[in-house]
Amino acid sequence: MVRRNQNTLNMVNMILDAVLVFVSYLVATYIRFDVMYGAQPALQLAWNETYFRAAILYALAIVAVFYTFGLYGSYRFQSQIRELSVIFVINAAGVSVLTALLYVTRFVDFSRLAIFFFFIISTASVSAKRICLRALLRYFRKLGYNQKHVIVVGNGHFARQYMEDVKARPHLGFVVDGYVSKTEKPDMGRCLGEYEELERILETHDVDELIVALEPHEVRFMEQVLNCADKEGTKVCIIPFYNDYIPTHPVVDVVGRTKLINIRTTPLDNVLCQFIKRAMDIAGSLCLIVLTSPLMLIAAIGVRLSSPGPVIFKQDRVGKNKKEFRMYKFRSMRVNDAEDTAWSTNADPRKTRFGSFIRKYSIDELPQLFNVLKGDMSLVGPRPEIPFYVRHFKEEVPLYLVRQQVRPGITGWAQVHGLRGDTSIEKRVEYDIWYIENWSFWLDIKILFMTAFGGMKNSEQLTK
Template identity: 40%
Template sequence: MIRENQETLNKLQIVLDLAMVVTALVLAYWLRFYNYEESHLGFESYVPALILLVPLHFLLYYFLGLYEPRRRQSITLEVGRIIRANLLSTMILLALLYFLKEIDYSRQVLIYFVVLTSVLTIGERVALRAILYNIRKNGYNKKHVLIIGTGRLAKRLIGALTENRYLGYEIIGIIDDNIEIGKKLAGIAVTGGVADLEDVIREGKIDEIFITISTKDYDKFRTIIKVCEKSGARTQIVPDYARFIPAKPQMDEIDGIPLINIRHVPLDNFLKAFSKRTFDIAFSFVGILICLPLLALIIIGIKIDSPGPVFFAQERVGLNKRHFKMYKFRTMKVQTSEDSDKEWTIKGDNRKTRLGNLLRKTSIDELPQLWNVLKGDMSLVGPRPERPFFVSQFKEKIPRYMVKHQVRPGITGWAQVNGWRGDTSIRKRIECDIYYIENWMFLFDVKILLMTLFKGFVNKNAY
């Protein structure tokens, strides 16, 4: 139900945003040519631009996270992203008009358009927030919620429902046999035990119940569910093993016996994997051809800068834990493979060459990995591969670390575009990697590639 409500709200948001784009262009044209007597392009000439701008705005808003299912950003952050997307869309349109040598479009209309789109979209989103807030505040469309259990899951659920108030859930109380009535958990009072459940549901006019009891109390399930069903309230179970399964678990069955796949990997699907691999081959091949002049300049620069080979090959762990040689431009002084395989690069590392420092800061040293992508060792997007020495350490210390090897490693990834690279938290990187693995879709790859272009190459943590 929560997910369905959010999806409905997101669809409404998309329709309203795109309506603002159309309205802004109409108003911009009207403001520019209202009572204008000289000849000019009719509005029908701007329709092709509108056909481009509507899907372009949707894609930019999507890539900038303005349609995230559980957005938690402040209105200030949302406003900044809207303005950035609108400026970018107008710049793309101007560039296209320039290349097409289209000189009859009014630049003043486009200036009005970017201002009006920003003002209207921001106003629409602020208004929608205010409307939803007032609806909840006046008691409309609120759901009175009862939580059964006081463990770790209950605390997490209370935090989530409190933080996402736009969902309209008001927590009336908590039911638990192990805590005294009146005591509070995360600000919510315990209103009774399991024996009091029926009375609490009736008196509190409960609409929805969340059961969060631990496995050791599963013997109470029959009684709890019987009472909940009798009350007619919607009932949802938050399984105690939730931390072991993804947010959208894949269900299967053998002869009627239900199975839950604890790690759903969309790329296990042949067609999805084939489409990703086809894109990798095409993109890496074209990328190598386009970058040939740059590659030649870097090769010459490395030869002049320091003695030694141009390329650096290092063993990494990839798909299905298979080892492969990953290629980079050499950015450090020549050293033994034993030293390079076991030492972490840190800020101010004196092993780097002068040119190498620049190459690493801009991530240009990674360009030879396009060859790894073409060969099939890597993908354009995926978890970054690590050296066997560190893999053997991390798998013992970092929970779920080895899950990253269920897909091809990438040149860039969700962790990297979010700043988790270099000497940063391995746990945070793995969280990002697992999120990517479980939520992969082609547009997600495109989003990461675009984010890499805008902010991923130059990074303060790239040593």
């Protein structure tokens, strides 16, 4: 039932997108030619059969590209940010190709401003429709409509965890009809039978999905369970017993008949993603160096006057692939013998009064823009640590060195959530690994905005 409803919803979604793109053309040309000209030439300039046919073809082409990129499917697990980002990129690419074709072919001398309006209006309208549709679906799922009925195979840790997770997220619209297992656990709900009875259970229940969560000692039942599901045409999802070791977006490679799950593949392993991030780092660091140069000059003078010693503090830090580099900061402390091993604290007596101020507002970090330009760091990424602490933490904090798979950053996902300075290393690592596994251009932009609007000021106390 849900499958049929999903197909209908996908078709309606595609038609609505095409209609919105076409209507956006009408609105954009009306604004450009009627509203801005103060006359009524849109009917003559842009509202005729030839242009309407072209606009319809373009709308159908964009919808086809949306479909190719997987924008028509279930919204239960899909990230809304990713969805809207893909829509923006596809629309931008589509308008760019359209503009280039018009320029090269000289088919018509169409207003570039009208094309720009069309891009803004079509992107905004399609995005707004999807935001509203998702919110509406979640609302109805909470009320008990559009539910996907599932049966869980197993009663171990991950079977229980799955049940708790879907129960805590009613907007996803999953209903667990019961579980199948060798033994009953009353606190897990209704036991429908044993593994040998699965075929009968699937015949008598209208199930949309089978969630297989067998424990290691039950793997011998896997073939039987999968055969029953295939025989009844039931969709299967497997929760492996090594679930805790699998990243958010695992990659499966195939060598002959062998499937390899690469548990440490990240989006930044992709060459194009690396290029995009590095290009943003170079452009962003150059712009920020120019914009903050007056502030850096004032900071340099303040450091020089605050205490004897160099203006720039250089310290070895561990970067990408565990390679060490020299990181730059404005010196905020008096010259001391423990600068390569001692961790600064909130009320560190080594801080100068001016140093306390520039640390409070992260002004001391500005010279790291030159590290970004050199390629030692990125604008966004896990914060680099002193080699002394890296050697220490890698033995005590699980997955600590996974952070070194990417360039360290001036700011990061952990930092904008308050995890900086004398805070939990375990929590920082958790946030850093989430960032690495879920990297996207838009996530970096989001972190930079969060840093600019609230993430630069930290909780350190000013020295009196």
